[in-house]
Amino acid sequence: MKKSNLGSKRFIIVAVLVVIALLVSWSFYFSNQKYNPVDPLDTSYLDIIIADNSNAQEVAAILKKNDLIHTETAFLSYVRKNDFDNKLRAGHYKLSRSQSLQEIVDSIVSGRVVNISFTVPEGFTVKQIGNMLVEKGITTEAEWNDAINQEYNYNFLREIPSGQQQHLEGFLFPDTYFISENTNAQEIVKLMLNSFENVWQKEFAGQAENGGMNLLEIITLASLIEKEAKIEKERKTISGVIINRLEKGMLLRIDATVLYCLGEHKNVVTYDDLEVDSIYNTYKYPGLPPGPIASPGRASINAALNPEMHPYFYYCSKGDGSHYFAKTYEEHKRAKNKYIN
Numbered sequence: 001m002k003k004s005n006l007g008s009k010r011f012i013i014v015a016v017l018v019v020i021a022l023l024v025s026w027s028f029y030f031s032n033q034k035y036n037p038v039d040p041l042d043t044s045y046l047d048i049i050i051a052d053n054s055n056a057q058e059v060a061a062i063l064k065k066n067d068l069i070h071t072e073t074a075f076l077s078y079v080r081k082n083d084f085d086n087k088l089r090a091g092h093y094k095l096s097r098s099q100s101l102q103e104i105v106d107s108i109v110s111g112r113v114v115n116i117s118f119t120v121p122e123g124f125t126v127k128q129i130g131n132m133l134v135e136k137g138i139t140t141e142a143e144w145n146d147a148i149n150q151e152y153n154y155n156f157l158r159e160i161p162s163g164q165q166q167h168l169e170g171f172l173f174p175d176t177y178f179i180s181e182n183t184n185a186q187e188i189v190k191l192m193l194n195s196f197e198n199v200w201q202k203e204f205a206g207q208a209e210n211g212g213m214n215l216l217e218i219i220t221l222a223s224l225i226e227k228e229a230k231i232e233k234e235r236k237t238i239s240g241v242i243i244n245r246l247e248k249g250m251l252l253r254i255d256a257t258v259l260y261c262l263g264e265h266k267n268v269v270t271y272d273d274l275e276v277d278s279i280y281n282t283y284k285y286p287g288l289p290p291g292p293i294a295s296p297g298r299a300s301i302n303a304a305l306n307p308e309m310h311p312y313f314y315y316c317s318k319g320d321g322s323h324y325f326a327k328t329y330e331e332h333k334r335a336k337n338k339y340i341n
Contacts, residue, residue: 034074038067038097045094050108052090056080059088059108068095068104075101084109092181115178120192122174122297123226125260126166129192129295139185147185154193156200159216161290170219170292171196199298207305220288222296222304227256230321235303237325241315243307250313252282260293316340 046066050059056079060072069075078101079085088105091113095104118136120129130144139147148168160167172189173196179188200215208218224242229235245252255269261278274281280289296304312325314332318339326332 034070035078035101036070037100038070040098042097045096047114048093048095050088050090050093054088054090056085056088063095063104066095068097068099069101075105078102079105089113113180113182116181116183117176117178119176120172120174120295122300123294124172124174125294126169126172127263129172133185133188138179138183139188143185147189150186150189152190152193154197156197156215157193159214167291168193170223170295172295173199174295174297200301203298204301204305211305213304216291217288218301218304219296220290220292222300223292223294224252224254224256224288225303226296226300227294228254229300229303231323232299234323235299236306236308237310237312238315238323239303239307240310241312241325244311244313246287248313249286251284251286252288254282257282257289257293260289 046068048062048066048068050062054062056076057072060069060075063069063075064072079088082105084105087109089108089111091111093107093112094114095107099107116136116138118133118138120132124132126148130139130141130148133139133144134141148166152168154171156171157167168189172192175192175195177188177191177195179191183191204218208215211218213221221239221242225235225239229238242252242254257280258269258273258276259265261276261280262273266273274283277284279285280293282289310325311327314326314329314335315323316326316332316335316339317323324335324339326335
């Protein structure tokens with residue numbers, strides 16, 4: 001009997017321990033279940049907007065309403081436990097039901113908001129960049145106009161004379177940019193100016209030190225090359241033509257400067273157009289324009305710093321994007337009769 005009782009007691013103890021272990025396991029499981037993804041198989045993303053000054057309870061309500069968390073209580077418990085109550089950031093988020101509560105909270109605390117991308121093409125003017133951003137709904141015309149008329153603290157902008165049509169022209173660097181939805185127009189301008197400064201310092205500042213032109217003149221020359229060159233291999237050749245004409249004191253006579261004065265694109269520049277009275281009109285005024293006429297890319301800046309050495313003083317379009325380069329005006333006239341007239 002004693003052995004039987006002892007065996008029964010052992011059985012009961014083992015059974016109790018098993019029950020306790022199961023209860024602990026179930027408790028642990030259900031405790032962690034509330035932090036697991038609502039639906040691991042649903043990888044689609046929902047657009048979630050968290051307004052400025054939203055508190056943790058309001059964020060929890062938004063997430064629960066969109067079925068992104070199991071319970072608001074679990075969310076609030078997690079953020080308070082990790083001291084995230086006042087670290088939840090406003091913005092537009094893309095969140096998925098396949099994300100765990102921790103992943104969702106991490107996104108909101110880190111401010112991983114939806115990014116918008118836009119590309120500034122080489123050769124765009126400040127006006128064209130603004131029009132593009134307005135068309136994409138990234139900014140408004142009024143906000144852009146206000147932003148481009150602000151003063152920005154960059155050394156390269158201090159060289160620009162007061163006569164320039166737009167003091168930022170040429171320095172809003174052409175590239176692809178990623179911004180959040182709440183990025184304003186002034187921040188976008190600074191982003192592009194920072195990009196120019198970084199590219200200039202890393203790639204071109206050293207080359208420019210030994211040249212005869214200052215930064216403003218280099219970017220102005222590069223902007224002319226950007227507007228005139230359609231074929232990559234001709235950039236340095238066109239740069240050489242411009243340098244040759246400058247050294248001889250010849251008018252540059254570049255149609256792109258006339259179009260810049262007119263503020264519009266035209267396939268054919270008329271003789272009347274050439275009479276526009278502007279210091280940017282290189283048919284009337286000698287030397288480089290007072291500032292850039294567009295935003296040049298890396299290749300054109302490089303061409304401005306490294307013009308091809310050759311005897312050409314003229315070039316005319318062949319109609320296929322390439323140009324005919326001539327040494328004399330007579331040769332240039334013959335080329336024009338062949339390719340244009």
